[in-house]
Structure formats: structure tokens, C-alpha cells
Amino acid sequence: MIVHAGGMRSGSTLHDVAALAGVSPRTVSRVVNDEGGFGEATRLRVVAAIEKVDYRPNMLARALITRRTGTVGLVVPQMVDPFFAELVDGVHAAAKASGRTMIIAKHDDDLTEFDSVLETLSSFAVDGAIVYSPRGERALLMKHAMRGLPIVAFGMDIAGTNIGSVQWDISRGATLGIEHLVNIGRTNLVMLSHTGAGTSLLLPRRETAFRHTLQSAGLHFSEARVVRKDPTIDGGRAAMEAVLAAGTPVDGVFTFNDAMAIGALQALAVAGLRVPDDVAVVGFNDIAMCAALVPALTSVRLDRVALGWEAMALLDRLRVSPNNHQPVYVGVELIIRQSA
């Protein structure tokens, strides 16, 4: 069958190019992959032929043999929370810089969905997966890692064959935020925390830091100073309202995340309290919106770009030697704005 000159077929192959250039498909492959082992004149003919038939390599066929695709998978619970959306951006930047394409998947904190997502990535032969596990789930991670998928997990201590982790030092971040409240002279601190203490691995560290920092500052800690609600704007507002309604004296608030801080700001405004004059507020995560709030929110920044880089680098190391990789920690930093 003759390839119609200049015609755009739905898919041309190495064979089409080879026929047109008068060489073997293997040589075309060498040119495409720049393997060397071909002459300049040949290269030019092949390149011209590739152009003419609009040849694109078939990743499926290639990956079937090489078992590599130049693609990394990123798995997050969701993207509606800007924290994860910005995390995606950080990893995406790192992937792009290292010449890889990235495909994203979400699991909505559903274990079945999570499993099937890892399965899909695995069956597409991605070079590795960077994963924010639902509720710190480990078993499924281990399973897929053992089957041969290199995995970097966020925010959890896990290690083993084909698996490593990248984390922020949450405790230190929380301590930074709380110490700042102490340093600016606040003595009646309250923490607005996350209901699901038992299910999130990240949670207890912030509360622990709160307790310890208060104690080492010589301030009184009591359980009444920790209020737990949903980690949302509404949850933050409700928590702040509860604190005010209970009459707890308060001049400083530290929140589980920025959404709760936004809710707290709302409740304080409604109550006629000024921020930071009457009450100082420190958020956590430093989502982009923090800077656009009135007053702009002081928050603990978790460096998402650095996290993306470290995750990508760890993935590379896993592919070289799949074992014995220590958790990697990336920087946290307090961004001081108007609210505290």
C-alpha cells in the first residue's frame, strides 16, 4: 500500500517513514531517538520523511518494550482545596523542568478509587507516582510499590522497596507560627483544629506543637483552648464563634489551615473585634489567597515548589536504587503579613 504523498493519515508509523526515506524502520528509530549510528545524509532524509508523513512515535508500543514513558503520575485527594491545587503546580513545575510530562489523578479520599488510580497509572507504565495518600493509607502504597511502581509519598513516614517520602516539618512550622503569637505579646492563645484527629497523620503534630510552645513560654494550656471543627471556612467560623461564645479570653488564634483562619477572620469581624489589634490570627499552609485577604493573613508557608523538586529527585533515586531512602524534609517558613 502506497502512502499518499503529503497525505495526513490517522497514524503513520516507523514503517511509513522508512519506506519514504528508503531505509529500514530500525534506522528511523535510531534517528528519532538520536541513538547515533546513522549518517548525516540519512538523517536528513529521515527527518524530511518524518515531517512529510507527520510521524509521531507511538508511546504505547515504545513503553511496551522499554517500560518507561517519561511520564510521572501525581495523585492527590482533590483540587478544590487550593492547598492541593498549589501542590499540583509545584510538582508540575518540577516535572516540566526535568523534561517529563505529568498526569494527575484524584481519589476523593476514597480507598477504592485510590487503588484503581494507582492501578491505572501502573498499567500506563508511568515512571513513578507522587502520591498524597488518603488518610495516610499505607497498605495500598506498599502493594503497588512491591509490584514495581516507584512511589514517593507526601507527608507520611514510609520507606521500603520502591517507596520513599517527602515531608514538611509540620511541627516546626506550627511552632514558628505559635511562637510568633507569643513574641508579639499575645498571652491568651487559642487553636482552631481539625475534627478528624484520629484519621489524619498530619494533625496531632500541630496540636502537640501548640501545647509544647505554650508550656515552654510559661503560658497556661488547657484543653478548652483547642476547638476542633471541619477544616473549612465554615468550620473555622463556627470554631471562632464557639470560642467567643464561651467567653474564653483570646488575643491570639492559630489555625489548622488557612480556610479555618478565613472563617475566624469572618467571625471576628462580625463580633466587632479588630485584627490584629484585638486578636491576632496565624494560618497554616499559606495558600495564595492569604495575601489577598483584608487583613492579609500571616501564615506558615510550606514550600510546594521545593516539595515538587524533592519528590522528583527522590523518584529518580528510587529508580536507581529502590531501597533505603530516608524521608526528605523541605523548608517551612512563617510569612508575616497584617493579621499577626
Next chain:
Amino acid sequence: MIVHAGGMRSGSTLHDVAALAGVSPRTVSRVVNDEGGFGEATRLRVVAAIEKVDYRPNMLARALITRRTGTVGLVVPQMVDPFFAELVDGVHAAAKASGRTMIIAKHDDDLTEFDSVLETLSSFAVDGAIVYSPRGERALLMKHAMRGLPIVAFGMDIAGTNIGSVQWDISRGATLGIEHLVNIGRTNLVMLSHTGAGTSLLLPRRETAFRHTLQSAGLHFSEARVVRKDPTIDGGRAAMEAVLAAGTPVDGVFTFNDAMAIGALQALAVAGLRVPDDVAVVGFNDIAMCAALVPALTSVRLDRVALGWEAMALLDRLRVSPNNHQPVYVGVELIIRQSA
């Protein structure tokens, strides 16, 4: 080579299963795909063997032949804007319900990145792509569609072989929002719009609706009543401040999107104006956060779940017959809350 009984190999194949079950690989394939043409006793042996060697079909090999993967690609500019994050959710729900897995990619409004993303999806043989094109770019869409990738584009009028579109009736949505301001007795309306009028296809419709609605309500329209800034919180705040600084009389504000509305609320609060008593505000898109604001934001809701469904359904129709598909419109609705 003998398969070690019960051993977990990095990848078992149809051949391993077949050897263990004492049948041909083709028969195992029939069982796996439930094609029929096998006896119950055979099926049981095969299933047991699959279990024992932990067999997983290799999607690459399968897709290489069938050219189908049961996977759809979703391409969006970014996910930091909650509007897109919620769009992802809508499509994801539809994909899940129709038994497909979804992979997501982002292009950051970069044409090169956009091209390479479509290339990647194409080379992974996704069954189709659902795409929010950067700045309404058409040529690249047509190119990839012509090469055989079924594409559903969001929010732009486009049709052709392997390509169709799904849209909201932006004009109607804008009209709903503006008429609401008129209906509650506001006569001095202002629109906070998007700077990049020339580059976004969606933009002019809202401004046109603003002009037409004012005129048909017998209200005075002047260019001074449209202020254009970045479609962000900061942009919205700046635009609102500009309106107030100019001394333009205003008791109703319609914004390009919710982020700008949030900025407007901030500026109004700083200026000591009450919402909605002094100034009513209507946003656009109805991102989830609208309900959590104080005051809760009245906004034009674009049904993202319905959009996901329609996109998925259109993709199916494209696969059956690749031509002559009219743009599909999905509902818009005004959600009235406290701000107007």
C-alpha cells in the same frame, strides 16, 4: 521457566496464567474480558490461576491493538482557580459514573505546553479528551482532532471531525444576574470586568449582556460603568476602589467572576459601605466559597456536574459518528444569597 508457585513477580502475563491453568493464553484473555466461548470449569481454573500469580492486564499491550483504554483525558489551564478545580470534580464524577478513569493535565495557558499535553494524551490512546483551551485556541484542537483524537471543547463554538463543544449560556447567565440587580431596585449599576477582553472568548458576552440589560431596563449605560482589571481578588478590589474613588454613584455591582466579587466586597467593607444595603453585589461562576463568605455571595451558577455529563455523552457520540455535532448548552442559574 517455571513460575514460582504463589510468588509475586513484578509482572505476570497471560502466558503465566495460561501455563498454570493448562489452557492457551487466548482463552485466558477471553475469560479476562468476559468474551464468552469458554466453559465454566475452565473459567474457574483460569480465575484461580489469575489470583495465584496476581495477574494484571497490561494496558499498553491491550491498547496497542484495540486503540482503546477506557480512559479520558481532561485538560484545564490550571487548578488554583477553584472554578477549574470544581470543573474537574464535575467531569470526574461523570467519568466515574460511566466506568472510565480520568487523567488530568494542565497547560497554564501556554500553547506549547497545551500541544504537548494533547500529544501525550493522544500517544497514551485515551478514548477522548475534554479540553478547556488556552485563550480559545482552535488550531491545535483541530490538528489533534484530525489526527484521530476525539475532543470535546469547553466554552467555545467549534465543530468538525472528531470535535464538538459543550457550553454554558454565558449571555443568559449574565443577564440573569444583572436583571436581578435591576429587579431589587438598583439603578446605578457597575460592572467589574476582565482586562483581557480581546483574548478570552467568554468575556465579551458578559459585557454585552450588561449593556443590553441596562438599556432594556431603561437605565443609562456609559463606558465609565465598566471597569476592567485582572480577574482576581486583588483585581476586583482595585476595580471597586477605582469606582469609589471616581465618585461614580453605585448601588449594584456585577462582576466577571467570583474572585473579583470577593475583592469588591473587601473594598466596600473598607469604605464602610454595607452589602447589600448600600451596594448589592452579584458574582459569576458560583464557586463553593461563595456560600461561605460574609455576606454570602449571590452568584450565577454554571452547572459543572451537568457539564461533565454532557461532555462525556458528547464524547461517546463523537466516537460513534465523528461529524456534525451541534454545540451542547447546559443550564445556568442565579443563586440568590445575601449579597444581592
Next chain:
DNA sequence: TATGCCTACGTCAACGTTGACGTAAATTTC
């Protein structure tokens, strides 16, 4: 009883590419 059809498989090639290996000609080395 011969014919036709259905069931339950097996065989073989193909999808598009790359790894392993072979080889003739050109080039370098001693």
C-alpha cells in the same frame, strides 16, 4: 445417517516499537 450448527477451545499474526546481533564498507592502527 448425513448435514448443519454451535460450543469451546487453539493457532497464528499483528499492533509499533526497540534490544540483540549480524555485516559490509570505511577508517584507523601498527
Next chain:
DNA sequence: GAAATTTACGTCAACGTTGACGTAGGCATA
């Protein structure tokens, strides 16, 4: 100038799966 090496290719098989087709045996039908 013969031997060794390198260059520039080609050939063949394999990756793991499915489509197309073949076939032996069982069963119903004429």
C-alpha cells in the same frame, strides 16, 4: 598493507495482548 576497529546500517525477535480464523467434538435437524 594486513589486521583491527569503527561506522552505518539491516534483520529478526520480542514486549503482552487481541482479531481473524481454524477445528474437533457434541447436538439438533432433515
